Amino acid sequence: MTPAASRLRRWSIPLLTLAVPLGFVAWAFPVGLASLRAAGIVAGWLGCGLLLVSLLLMLREPRLAGWLGGLERMYRWHHVTGVLAYVLLLLHPLALAASNLGASPATAWQTLSPSSESWPIWSGWLGLLLLMAGLVATFLPGIRYDIWRTLHVLLGAGVVIGLLHLILLGIDEPVLPILAAAAAILGWRLVRGDLGLAARPYIVATARGLTEHSVEVALRPLAEPAMVTPGQFVLVEFGNGPAYRGCGEFHPFTVSSLGRDGTLHLAVKALGDCTRRMLSIAPGVGARVIGGFGGPLGETDAAPQLWIAGGIGVTPFVAVLHDHSLRQPVRLLYLYRSEADAIYLSELRAMASSDPHLTLQAIATGDEPPDLDGLLPDAGALTGVECCLCGPPGLIAAAQRALAARGVAARHIHFENFEFR
Template sequence: MKRIVYGFAALTTAAWLFGLWVDPPAMNGRGLSHEVFYWNGILAWGYMAMAIVIAARPAWLERATKTPLDELYRWHRTIGFWALGLSVFHWLTKTIMAPVFSLMTLEPVPKIVRGELTGFDLFWSQMRGFAVDSSIWATVIALVLGALVFVKALRYTKWLQLHKLFSALFIVLSIHAIRLADPADFTLPLGIINLAVTAVGLWYSVLLLVRGAGREKEVPARVTDVEVHESITLLTVKPEKPLHVRAGEFAFLATQNEEKHPFSVAEILPDGSLRFAVKALGDYTTNDVPRIAPGDEVRLEGPWGAFTLERFETDAATRRKELWVAGGIGIAPFCAWLQDAAERKAKVADDEAFAKSHPIAKLLWCVRDCADEPMLPKIEALARRAGIEFHIVESKKSRLKPEALFTAGVPDRLALCAGAGLSNAVAEAFVAAGGSKTAIRREHFDWR
């Protein structure tokens, strides 16, 4: 995704410079301001369209970007803020660049006398005023919506519904993008980029508003079992049609009248059912999920993600050492990893053959209190069956010291599924001890 994001900026800038070379602007304040407006406007427009495509979650998204969805949503947040920042720059270009413009003369605007306009000419003329005025209040609304990202007290469902307004704003701003461009610009590369961005953004904006996100990978499902513990709810869901889910992937779940929420798949059952471990961390997971009952209909979307065991397997020639670190409910994908490894081991004729095809792994689980973890017995049993060394750290007794993990040696690979604080601390300690950044795999928690 990084190549796409920075590649778009480079391509847009190159197209803009090519346009300046082919059709040089008048060297005065008005001509220069138009070109700066055009350049930063297309950049902002492109990043807004990218953010909308990610939010729409088309089935091809991970494959085309070669980036797992959890990481794509981090890019969604980043490029969304870039789009807002560039929009403000676009809006205030004349003010920001006033010192430069003051050194130039303003080309006088010729007074054009037209006859009475009718039909399409009248409509097109009137659209200019709307294109200008609507862009101002659309930018203000977008800034307000962007600020709501930091209001954690806002219920996730309400926040997500408000967030969809970006799609409506894109539709409105498309008039600004097309109407205020010079017709001659559409014959140049930058104008073609503008048209392409507008078409793609409009398509996925409409899909988001009409169909919702991820519809291509959505299937009806039914809840078959629910286990409610103090802070963990274990949900078993049976999709109407089989889904090819790999250990470590995640899916979105939606109950009636609720938006879809992402949860890691903790277990893949023989009949195709999926078991999710849901931690009470927010309003929905605390109040609504424990009330789900067997027989309830849900919508299931997935699978997504690339935090899979296959990414960490090695060949027989080089058996690697790995450290897997989970924080709290971050144990869910590792539970699926252990289940998959245990099943594979059971199918291998001897331990030596299994050892050649699997890494030497150690799983570390950081929890507050073992007594509050209903999955602990299952994790311990799966680790024994899979031949994976398992350790648990209770923060109520002693907190984990990340640097101490690597005093006896640095593993070849590191897998992390925890909150940002713990994941960052362990990753930094791993790199400081001599580990490679490219040997780190992460499942990201915080998308909002």
């Protein structure tokens, strides 16, 4: 990728976040109104634009994710734009009410109180309440997946009802095109993402235990294989088998290696009910695959690299090492609780002994957080080095802080976050 293309991808989502809501305001800018009333209307249009951007950013399309810098980046901006949209839409009726304070507080309250207004105003408040219910899922990441999914359905309903609120008020332009776009995005996500129309069919060919709590599953394609490169991850839904019951939902798994026939090898660690059940998965179970997405290595082939992996997070680095020989110096800092929990450790040691470009630093940390300050190279040794991270969120956050303290700029730190809620 050229530097210009890389910059364009980096700025793609911020530009989209600005262009869409500002375009709505330019289309329907209020003229000749009092300043507070005009501000309330502008806030409403800005909120509508940000909501449309937020909907677009929740699509799970590999090509779109490639254009916008990765699925993890899209989901981060999806959360940000959704929250900003809700704040602006909440300011919309507040500013309209404030514009009537000059007449009397009672008049201002009538603007806010749905009980004194007609159904078009009621629909606006209903849309806001549904958006609030949907946003609960953003601030409660520990809730069960089925509850989170229900709340997100309410968020989508809130978007549609909020747009119908404008139509009921007699504002057809540009609301009808916005409503059509929102319905198309929601339908696209439902059909291609949630129902899996975009998924490719696979079948479990083999399953071998890596450790007591992890397994490597080989998926053989039953049709055209998914387009995946080493270090990427895929979204997989496993079906039912004679002695296995699938979870009925898509989960992200990193590809540990690719077969010439398109077979995907996935490393799975038991971190929850669904992945714990996968420890007993057997050949013959069907699967659906969407992807591939992302990859913590980014566009970093030419420069020396530092790889920091925690536990199952070593998988994308193993995939790259399986795919080709290194062309630049790479130091892999692999952190795990104990050797019994360390997947691919013997393979990595064999690779490091035969590849002069690879330096392996394998550390058993026990149950205590690792001392990254004592394990990472000093600032001088990190000059011009691209740093790639993969592992638990706590490790990634600590590594970011430690690298930043050594003068490593954020653009030289690459990682993926697999929490897509």
